[in-house]
Amino acid sequence: QVQLQQSGPGLVKPSRTLSLTCAVSGDSVSNNRAAWSWIRQSPLRGLEWLGRTYYASKWNTDFAESVKSRIMIMADTSKNQFSLQLNFVTPEDTGVYYCVRVIDGASDYWGQGTLVTVSS
Amino acid sequence: DIQMTQSPSFLSASVGDRVTITCRASQSVTDWLAWYQQKPGKAPKLLIYRASNLQSGVPSRFSGSGSGTEFTLTIYSLQPDDFATYYCQQSHTSRTFGQGTRVEIK
Secondary structure, three states: OOEEEEEOOOEEOOOOOEEEEEEEEOOOOOOOOOEEEEEEEEOOOEEEEEEEEEEEOEEEEEEOOOOHHHEEEEEEOOOOEEEEEEOOOOHHHOEEEEEEEEEOOEEEEEOOOEEEEEOO | OOOEEEEOOEEEEOOOOOEEEEEEEOOOOOOOEEEEEEOOOOOOEEEEEOOOEEOOOOOOOEEEEEEOOEEEEEEOOOOHHHOOEEEEEEOOOOOEEOOOEEEEEO
16 A cells, blocks of 8 residues: 655755755655656645656656746655655745646545645 | 636536546647646645546546547546545646646535
8 A cells, every 4th residue: 555654744844945845655655657746735726736756767757837946756666665855935935835746647545635724 | 827627617516426637738738738636725636647647546436538639537436535625737838737626515
């Protein structure tokens, strides 16, 4: 059974960096059939895909245009986890952040969600 | 960006009803379309992938159809556990979600 366990702070100050980690069990982040993504949800923006990392002969990343200039997603194979860093956050980045596994274009396993509030 | 538009945004239905939710894409996504169910305070749950494939463990009363720009999620014989919000998501070009359809008890 695949499980994704998220960790990271729930409060981030404006202009700082939001950092979350997703520990994977029951699968490998190096699985070349899967992509590992971050999605967020807020009342203002609904469900919003942020980006993904996946292994296909080498590690690859794709990001949403809306956050492309300030996002990084990385996999750590030694710990079988992947992480999100979102720089220069504003209150508009407040929301529930989910890590997900994607196969065949669909998110079949989700983390428990982390409510991140951007506030001073 | 490909825009996904769901209709209706809200519907009221009774147990046993057949419910249909439509999702339209602003350009073709071929069959790269998934449907999710979300209950308050929980992560979304995958129901359908590649437009018409039922995810393992999902009851057979859920069915997806369509291709290109128009897709449908049908729930045959609505059950009490099905009252939730439903989202479509395309993964043809980047990934975008519809705004959601809330299904409530009449």
